[in-house]
Amino acid sequence: MPAQPKIVQLVASGDLRLSANQTCWPAQAAMEKALAAALKAEGWKIKRAHALDPVKKHGFIDSQRMGIEVFRCIDPDAPLIVAEAVWQYSHHVLAGLTTHRGPILTVANWSGQWPGLVGMLNLNGSLTKAGVKYSTLWSEDFTDAFFKTKLKQWLKTGRIAHDLSHARKLEKVKMPAKPTALGKKLAATLRAEKAIMGIFDEGCMGMFNAIIPDHALHACGVFKERLSQSALYHETLQVSDADALAIHTWLEKKGMTFHLGRDHTTQLTREQVRLQCKMYAAALRIADDFGCDSVGIQYQQGLKDLLPASDLVEGMLNNADRPPVKSRDGRRTLWAGQPLLHFNEVDECAGLDGMLTQRVHRALQQPVENTLHDVRWGEAFGGDYVWVFLISGAAPPAHFVGGWKGAEGFRQPAMYFPNGGSTLRGNSKPGEIIWSRIYVQNESLHMDIGRGCVVELPPEETERRWQLTTPQWPIMSAVTYGVSRDQFMAKHQANHVQVAYAHDAKAANDCLFAKAAMARALGIQVNVCGTLSR
Numbered sequence: 264m265p266a267q268p269k270i271v272q273l274v275a276s277g278d279l280r281l282s283a284n285q286t287c288w289p290a291q292a293a294m295e296k297a298l299a300a301a302l303k304a305e306g307w308k309i310k311r312a313h314a315l316d317p318v319k320k321h322g323f324i325d326s327q328r329m330g331i332e333v334f335r336c337i338d339p340d341a342p343l344i345v346a347e348a349v350w351q352y353s354h355h356v357l358a359g360l361t362t363h364r365g366p367i368l369t370v371a372n373w374s375g376q377w378p379g380l381v382g383m384l385n386l387n388g389s390l391t392k393a394g395v396k397y398s399t400l401w402s403e404d405f406t407d408a409f410f411k412t413k414l415k416q417w418l419k420t421g422r423i424a425h426d427l428s429h430a431r432k433l434e435k436v437k438m439p440a441k442p443t444a445l446g447k448k449l450a451a452t453l454r455a456e457k458a459i460m461g462i463f464d465e466g467c468m469g470m471f472n473a474i475i476p477d478h479a480l481h482a483c484g485v486f487k488e489r490l491s492q493s494a495l496y497h498e499t500l501q502v503s504d505a506d507a508l509a510i511h512t513w514l515e516k517k518g519m520t521f522h523l524g525r526d527h528t529t530q531l532t533r534e535q536v537r538l539q540c541k542m543y544a545a546a547l548r549i550a551d552d553f554g555c556d557s558v559g560i561q562y563q564q565g566l567k568d569l570l571p572a573s574d575l576v577e578g579m580l581n582n583a584d585r586p587p588v589k590s591r592d593g594r595r596t597l598w599a600g601q602p603l604l605h606f607n608e609v610d611e612c613a614g615l616d617g618m619l620t621q622r623v624h625r626a627l628q629q630p631v632e633n634t635l636h637d638v639r640w641g642e643a644f645g646g647d648y649v650w651v652f653l654i655s656g657a658a659p660p661a662h663f664v665g666g667w668k669g670a671e672g673f674r675q676p677a678m679y680f681p682n683g684g685s686t687l688r689g690n691s692k693p694g695e696i697i698w699s700r701i702y703v704q705n706e707s708l709h710m711d712i713g714r715g716c717v718v719e720l721p722p723e724e725t726e727r728r729w730q731l732t733t734p735q736w737p738i739m740s741a742v743t744y745g746v747s748r749d750q751f752m753a754k755h756q757a758n759h760v761q762v763a764y765a766h767d768a769k770a771a772n773d774c775l776f777a778k779a780a781m782a783r784a785l786g787i788q789v790n791v792c793g794t795l796s797r
């Protein structure tokens with residue numbers, strides 16, 4: 264008699280938005296089929312711990328409550344796979360995973376179609392912060408040797424060992440004296456003078472990893488000002504039509520192209536853009552009221568039914584060359600000629616990183632503009648592994664080929680953004696970059712930092728990558744020096760990666776060392792990843 268297949272439980276976390284879950288379900292179903300075939304080849308069988316819902320027309324866990332109920336029926340000692348082909352809210356499954364005793368494997372399909380890799384990386388960062396042990400894997404079609412070997416390892420031992428040799432503790436790295444001294448000095452200043460992060464509603468889309476515990480942040484000299492999106496909504500409605508028109512006109516004069524239409528539900532309308540211009544002025548005025556050094560707007564969930572997306576606002580704020588906004592009394596231009604640092608999706612780890620980046624780059628006379636991107640996908644091109652870093656709507660135009668002239672505004676995809684709003688899309692210019700990520704592990708802050716560059720791909724290749732992902736969003740074609748795809752995926756602790764440019768390779772190295780030294784002096788444990796050049 265053939266041996267009974269061994270059973271692995273499977274859960275799939277989804278979005279909270281029904282439209283996204285329904286649209287993305289076919290990709291999830293296809294991925295699970297391929298995954299089931301891979302397990303079958305090893306003598307294992309997948310048992311879904313929750314069924315496809317014929318009324319909702321998808322098979323995702325779509326709320327924290329549902330996740331808790333699903334986990335009540337799972338044997339806590341069973342091997343468990345969390346399979347992700349879509350953007351998901353980690354808190355849907357985090358509660359259940361915190362008490363699961365059996366081996367946990369997070370798996371995503373190597374596809375750019377939906378942000379499944381992004382979803383898995385967020386879950387990984389969230390599990391790390393929560394102190395839950397897990398293994399992680401990814402594959403294009405679940406038949407490659409890398410995947411099969413690692414899957415076998417997990418099924419046999421309940422663990423997967425990845426190659427993390429690219430990451431070295433800062434203490435083991437020979438640091439040049441000057442940038443190190445600068446980093447230490449900047450850290451001492453930040454601790455002594457202190458700074459405020461303005462947070463418009465903490466926590467976004469279940470991103471548990473993105474919330475920094477107050478005590479860890481305070482140790483860096485940074486404190487949260489907890490603001491409300493309700494106040495931002497109110498303030499937005501107080502901004503005059505004349506102010507909104509002036510901002511919109513400034514953008515058009517600078518050369519930004521808005522792809523406008525008339526249908527609110529499917530197209531970008533002038534009214535949506537004007538409301539975004541009002542939100543931009545409102546964010547600056549509230550930040551001014553509270554003396555904030557940076558702000559983060561959650562947008563989801565509270566504002567999505569009230570206002571168009573915040574992305575255009577965020578990209579403008581993060582750029583030094585941006586529409587001027589006066590204080591309410593008309594006497595002062597707010598942060599004239601400077602960005603007001605903004606961290607997308609109130610990702611506080613990105614917010615803290617941005618603060619360090621801005622100070623280091625200012626001191627070294629390097630471009631201060633920085634942003635996060637999603638780690639969306641990637642493919643080899645011309646001998647390099649070229650990542651698709653792509654964020655859901657905004658990056659500073661200083662990063663784009665052509666600056667504001669290269670900036671385009673498309674309507675945000677309706678399945679995520681019922682009230683539309685313009686994205687701030689562009690193709691990131693070639694140049695030397697520093698990438699990094701701050702994350703929470705064992706209740707304390709850590710940073711992975713490395714060097715890389717943005718490559719100039721042929722226009723048709725960039726277009727192909729946009730069409731295989733989300734063409735309305737800004738893209739960065741990045742190469743991470745000395746860090747392979749699989750090393751990056753195995754080590755990275757977030758859906759987001761922070762990026763900033765320097766004028767040349769030497770300046771970028773100085774920025775890396777100064778930022779690493781600054782972080783270390785603030786008590787952050789730093790890993791330097793990869794090499795300084797290709």
Ligand SMILES: C[C@H](O)[C@@H](O)[C@@H](O)C(=O)CO
Pocket residue numbers: 350378381608637654655679758759
């Ligand atoms: C619109 C989507 O939900 C995005 O917000 C998502 O892909 C992310 O950007 C996650 O970082």
